[in-house]
Amino acid sequence: MKARILSTVLLCSLASFATHATDELAQKASTDRQQQQQVEKQRRAEFNLTEKELNALKAELTAKRDQLQSETDALAKTFGENENTLARLEEQLRLETGSLGELFGVVRQNAKELKSELHFSVTGVSENTHSAVVDDIVAAKSLPSMPQLTGFWQSLLEQINASGEVKKENVTLINGEGQKQQVEAVRIGALGLVTDNGYIEWNGKRGDAVEYRKQPEQGPTLSSLASVLSGDMSNVVLDPSRGIMLEQLAHTPSLSDRLQAGGVVGKIILGLLAVGLVIALVRGVSLANARRKIAAQLKQPENPGDNPLGRVLAVYNKEQNRSVEALELRLLEAVVDEQAALEKGLSMLKLLAALAPMLGLLGTVTGMIETFQVITQFGNGDPKVMAGGISMALVTTVLGLVSAMPLLLAHNILSTQSENIRNILEKQGIGLVAEQAEKTDLEPVGTPA
Structure with missing residues (x-):
């Protein structure tokens, strides 16, 4: 019985608790529903407000667009009217000016030329009373007036008279x-x-x-x-x-300027040329004296003198009692001695003639090296910067060739003269040997040699 009562009480308690919990849940659900409705109402209100603002902004922008469109239409209309007006005015200007536009171009061009003449010609020393008129015509943007044209003509006349x-x-x-x-x-x-x-x-x-x-x-x-x-x-x-x-x-170099451009190499070449010319002059005088003395000796072969041919003849006079072979060798010895004396200095002259172009080439290479160094430092935009090195290169080449040509010519002339003298000596020596051989053949047998 007590158990049943406890069960009943427990059931009632559980029912009461369930009812109370259900009421609380229902109340809570109702509260959440009200809050959600309030949030939705607030969001709907904000959306409606945003929509109104956007509609107002749209209306404002539409009004501005319509205003700008109307202004654009008005400007386009004005632009078209201005173009038509400008075209009519240009046509009217063309008809009214006629050929004056071309005349203005010719006058202005001649005024510029006259202004340049007045500013840079020596006639600018004399005062030109109408030069201001010329400046006005050059700077003008419209057709010149008649006084300006008159002053321009008078300025031209003054310039013609001054010239x-x-x-x-x-x-x-x-x-x-x-x-x-x-x-x-x-x-x-x-x-x-x-x-x-x-x-x-x-x-x-x-x-x-x-x-x-x-x-x-x-x-x-x-x-x-x-x-x-x-x-x-x-x-x-x-x-x-x-x-x-x-x-x-003023830019034309003199001879001294050209020689100075040759530098040290050019001076060495000129020194070699001077030495070679001195040798050529000395040897030329010596060979000329030798030829003159030989020519005189040929007229008097019986009296040997102090000259190449005389010394050869003196050998023959000393060797008359020798055999033909001994006489021939003695004469050959004398001719060789005389030939060495005649050709003295000619080898040095030939060496200088060969050395001068080589030094000219050396100067050329040196000048080009200097030119390339200048190009490396300053570029090749200004030809004056490279002129020094190129000038040195070309001048030394010319000096080498100019020095070699007279030295080679002098060597050839002196060698020819020396060869001619040697031929005369050999010819006379052969004649003496032949004469000695004839004497030997004519001597009787048993006669001591």
Whole structure:
């Protein structure tokens, strides 16, 4: 009975606990459902707000697009109208100006040429009263006016007249010390300015002049132009290039400049040439004296003198009592001695003639090495940088060839003279041997030799 009661109580307790738990779960579920609905409501409200903002932004952008489109249409319309107006105005300008545009181009081109002439020609020494008009025409962007055209024509006329004048002018000259001084000069048309020291180079930009580094031969001076001022131009050295040829004249090297460009090798070659010429001169004089004495000795063979042929004849006179073979050997000995004396120095002359081109080649190689070193350091953009090495290379080559040619010619001439003298000595020696042989054949048998 008690057990049943306990069971009943336990069941009631469990039912009450289950009911209470169910209520709590239902209440919790209801609370979660309310919170979820509230979150969804909040999110829906935010979405609606975002949608309104986007719609408002879209409407704003659409309005701006429509405004820009309308402005673009208005600008396109205005651009088209402006193009039509510009085309009509251009056509009207073309019809109204006619050939004046071409005339303006010709006038402006000639004005530029005249401006350059006034600034750089020696006629710029004389004042041109209409040079400002020329500058205005060159800088103008519209058609020149009639006063400008008149001034341009008068400036051209002044320039033409100045190019035919021989006139004294006062010129600002910069001397070698860089000091400016006023000197009197004669302007020969548009060709040049001449002072007491010759031609001077006019600089139109600075308005002064400097002297040329080198004057032409028999060039004019201020004192020699008295006849020119009177109109006689027959004896005046003129530069038709207006100074270009005079500038190039300063760059023309003299003989000393060329020899200086040869360097040490060039000096050695010249030294060899001098030694060779001295040897050739000495040997030439000696051989000429020998030929003259031999020619005189041939006329008097019975009186041997102090000359190559006389010494050979003296051997014959001493050896008359010898056999033919002994006489022949003695004469050959004398001829060989004389030949050695005649050819003395010729081998050295030949050596110098062969050595000079080799030294020239050495100078060429040295100059090219220097040129390549300069190219390595500075590049090959400026030819003046390489000019020194190339000049040395070419000058030494020329010096070597120039030295070798006269030395070879002198060696050939002297060798020919020596050979001719040797032939005369051998011919005379053979004759003496033949004469001795004839005497031996004519002697009676038993006669002592």
